[in-house]
Amino acid sequence: SYVLTQPPSVSVAPGQTARITCGGNNIGSKSVHWYQQKPGQAPVLVVYDDSDRPSGIPERFSGSNSGNTATLTISRVEAGDEADYYCQVWDSSSDRHVVFGGGTKLTVL
Amino acid sequence: QVQLVESGGGLVKPGGSLRLSCAASGFTFSDYYMSWIRQAPGKGLEWVSYISSSGSTIYYADSVKGRFTISRDNAKNSLYLQMNSLRAEDTAVYYCARRVGASEVWYFDYWGQGTLVTVSS
Numbered sequence: 001s002y003v004l005t006q007p008p009s010v011s012v013a014p015g016q017t018a019r020i021t022c023g024g025n026n027i028g029s030k031s032v033h034w035y036q037q038k039p040g041q042a043p044v045l046v047v048y049d050d051s052d053r054p055s056g057i058p059e060r061f062s063g064s065n066s067g068n069t070a071t072l073t074i075s076r077v078e079a080g081d082e083a084d085y086y087c088q089v090w091d092s093s094s095d096r097h098v099v100f101g102g103g104t105k106l107t108v109l
Numbered sequence: 110q111v112q113l114v115e116s117g118g119g120l121v122k123p124g125g126s127l128r129l130s131c132a133a134s135g136f137t138f139s140d141y142y143m144s145w146i147r148q149a150p151g152k153g154l155e156w157v158s159y160i161s162s163s164g165s166t167i168y169y170a171d172s173v174k175g176r177f178t179i180s181r182d183n184a185k186n187s188l189y190l191q192m193n194s195l196r197a198e199d200t201a202v203y204y205c206a207r208r209v210g211a212s213e214v215w216y217f218d219y220w221g222q223g224t225l226v227t228v229s230s
Contacts, residue, residue, distance in 0.1 A: 030213070031210075031213065031214040031216075033216035033217075035154075035217075041222075042204055042220040042221060042222050042223055043154065043204070043217075043220050044220070045216065045217065045218050048210070048214075048216050048218075049210070049214050049216075054218065086153065086154055088154075088216060088217075090210075090213055090214065090215045090216075092213060097156070097159070097168055098144070098146075098156035098159070098215075099156075100153060100154040100155065100156065101153070102153045103153040103154070
């Protein structure tokens, strides 16, 4: 089955740029979606189809996907961006279909 | 506005059963695939099941296949998850989520607040 690999944690100072990666075999051929989850809250979609943003999501959130790595980039990081971030793909080649990465804890220093 | 509200969680003994519900509002429920996704305490997200808009297509994760049953009532704008033969490893917050997108580009644009299921003796 398809596996998505994320770093457990990423730390960044306020105002800097955070990059959270999501690795998978030829992930560039798939569409990748990203969710933000703050403690005690439900996940929120922040990027879909590699690089599109839902309405209401700041332009500071962007995504890219190529080769074996997809990346969520958060520019001008704010304290309120501290959260867990999960990548997700649809894998029709397996019975699982929906695959999530293990999640990355973003810490704002 | 789109709202998904789960209910039915609680404490249940191993081997027991529980039925979760998800009440949907703010959109045409019968037009959308729906899904259950869970999160064990301190762990990541795990997809559990999804059901097509009509209810004719259903898939389950291997971890729950044969024990859980997803269903929907479009007349009541409601999604359900019947959970039988519960195990300690089923302990999690269960979210219902709306699936959107296009072929091979499926994702979840709205999630409920979740309901906690605890399986313990």
